[in-house]
Amino acid sequence: MTRMRYAEALNRALHEEMARDERVCVIGEDVGIYGGVFKVTKGLRERFGDLRVRDTPISEQAMTGLAIGAAMVGRRPVLEIMYIDFLTLCLDQLVNQASIVHYIWAGQASLPFVLRTQGGAGAGAAAQHSKSLDALVAHVPGLKVVAPATPADASGLLVAAIRDPNPVVFLEHKLLYNTTGEVPEGDHVVPIGQAHVAREGTDITIVASSKMTLDALAAAETLAAEGIDAEVVDLRTLRPLDRETIARSVRKTNRALVVNEGWTTGGFGAELSAVIMEDAFDWLDGPVRRLGTADRPIPYSLPLEQAAVPDAAAITRAARLTLAG
Amino acid sequence: MRNAPSAEDIARMYRQMLVVRAVEEQLAVLHRQGKTRGPIHTCIGQEAAGIGATAPLEREDVVTSTHRGHAHFVGKGLDLRRVLAEIFGRVTGYCRGRGGHMLVASAADGLLGGNGIVGGGIPIALGQAFGFQLDGSRRVAVAIFGDGAAQEGTCHEAMNVAGLWKLPMVFFCEHNLYGLTVHARYQSSVPDLHVRAAGYGMPGVMVDGNDLLAVHGAMRDALDRARRGDGPTFVEAKTYRMTGFSTSDMGGYQPEEEMREWAARDPIARTRALLATMLDESSLEAVERAAAEEVEAAFAQAMADPFPDAAELDAPEYAVAEARP
Ligand SMILES: Cc1ncc(C[n+]2csc(CCOP(=O)(O)OP(=O)(O)O)c2C)c(N)n1
Ligand SMILES: [Mg+2]
DSSP: OOEHHHHHHHHHHHHHHHHOOTTEEEEEEEETTOOTSSSSTHHHHHHHHHHHHEEEOOHHHHHHHHHHHHTTTTTEEEEEOGGGGGGGHHHIIEEEEEEEHHHTTTTTTTOOOOOEEEOSSSOOTTTSOOOOOOHHTTTTOOOHHHHHHHHHHHHHHHHHHHHHHEEEEEEEETTTTTTEEEEOOOOOOTTTTOOEEEEOOOSSEEEEEEEHHHHHHHHHHHHTTTTTTTEEESSSEEESSSSSHHHHHHHHHHHEEEEEHHHHHSSHHHHHHHHHHHGGGOSSSOEEEEEEOOSSSOSSSHHHHHSSSHHHHHHHHHHHHHHHH | TTTTOOHHHHHHHHHHHHHHHHHHHHHHHHHHHTOOOOOOOOOOTHHHHHHHHTTTSTTSSSEESSSHHHHHHHTTTTHHHHHHHHHTTOSSTTTTTSSSSGGOGGGTBBBBBOSSSSSTTTHHHHHHHHHHHTTTTTEEEEEEEETTGGGGHHHHHHHHHHHTTOEEEEEEEOOOOOEEEEEEETOSSSSSSGGGGGGSSSOEEEEEETHHHHHHHHHHHHHHHHHHTTEEEEEEEEEOOOOOOOOOTOOOSSOOOHHHHHTOOOHHHHHHHHHHTTTHHHHHHHHHHHHHHHHHHHHHHHHOOOOOOGGGGSOOOOOOOOOOO
16 A cells, blocks of 8 residues: 555556556647646656657547547547536537447447546636536446546546546546545556445435545544434446445435535436435435535635535535435 | 559449449438438439549548448448448348448448538547557548538647648548538638648648549548658548438529539549540440449348347447457
8 A cells, every 4th residue: 555645646547557558548738748737647758758648739629539539449548638627528529429339330349548537616716617517428328437536546447447448537526636545556446337335334325426425424424423323435436327335325324315516406416316216215214315516607706616515514414404304 | 643543443433433323312212212211311423522532542541431421331342231231220230220321330341430420520530540640550540521511620620630740641521512501602711621721731632523533543642641651631522412411301402503513524424434435335334234233232132131129229338348440
């Protein structure tokens, strides 16, 4: 185990995979000479050269297509899209092109590429640099979507994503880059599609992902002081969703709160809520509650931003209400 | 003339053009009889462009096509019976009937693939060319698209990157004067699109798209240039579709005089006249008979082929192993 920051864990995974497999290449805005605006691609260009590590023009549509085409002919591109807010520019290529190839072509080609991006509020980056658009991509068959919360999962899932023969949208969070944690040595792979119980408890299940997992864990400590024993399920992968781990937990605790940093209406929490109804309705002692970001463009001013986006305190309050319901 | 095709080469391309014409005329008949599903886009009048662009390619070269791709499929050497089976939704089709006429793809033949999104294939070809550049191979990626698609952002972004990185790629624009029902004069800032190439650091050439040898020659030059490592070329083929936009076009926007003018430049009649200076009449008739027989047999077989079982809907969402052309 080595203690490192989330951004360093991602960086280490990229270094190791580029060294292990010469088909892996890294493309994106500012990823080369500068090493990425969040420093996740630091040192790659120096080590692997500017053929395999490319600074690109600010052309998100073309770069997403580029990743698809290169993957189609045998490369394993890792594309960095600087902010998830810019994913809207990639959507045609992701939704109408990448997602259909394996199934519609009846298995004639696979697309082993990773689209890394980061989202989330809390940095005062305002309405066009703070969103969480998980639901947008998790809606689409053929894409895989992962959203790690810890440095260990960030590195293990990135390795798994690079080795996966499908398009993987890899969601990072800007407030997680500087968080630290222990990361296993050696060939550390976290399988895509497996949630994990980040904290065991008996009274309520809180389902979360990415930064919301850390907030849910903090909320669980507050709740514990009140005598409420919360279980936190960290999804890690949003698509394909590990329904079993969610259902197993809810069947045990009989109460469920789902948390996702995206907008509430039509958000990923709605999906989680429906899945719990389908898989564990008979075990529920009250309605599933969901918590998401307020249904407004994310405002800039600190009190407004804080009011819009869930945090540990909001999760704590929502958990109490869930238990009262 | 350098690279001048032999009489046999021209006869082979003439036969391919005849196959495309006969297929599309028969599809129109079957459409009127209610025996086709969905819109079908024909390239009647554009066969010299579509065949001239694809016939000079090697098997390892790849093509991204459009919604109007029948000539590209034939020129790239796909099996006509399997193309037709795809159009009729049969399990023997290239995509087991999952794609339909706009989404035919044959990885083995480097046809990667048709596309129902205008301009959607251009950045994918860019990525294929990027992959070939990294491989150091002599393969070339050809993006075929219309004058309408040339107005999409994808086209401009991809031209910039291809010119910047000197990728082994050909932008082949089939300028048929219309994007759906709207004349190019209402869509394009310039009447001749190849002039835009200069702004993206690549040569642009314009050819009479109804002159098979002119198209073929321009394409050969562009391919040579790409294989030499000198980068992309933009080839603009001026042509005309002598029918409606698709089988569901209600017409009324193509002036009769324009239709008459272009009918006089029918690429099939022109290619026949050219061949008549090289072959005797009975050889020409033999080519024509062979084309007709090939088409008849392919229709008979494809329409007798089975549909996929509805249970095939559940085919896997994801690839489990890498598959590549
Ligand atoms: C992104 C997108 N916009 C619009 C359409 C609808 N549409 C299909 S074909 C077409 C015209 C395309 O014109 P062009 O590229 O010149 O091709 P042509 O049909 O003339 O061969 C349009 C508008 C579409 N399929 N995709
Ligand atoms: Mg057109």
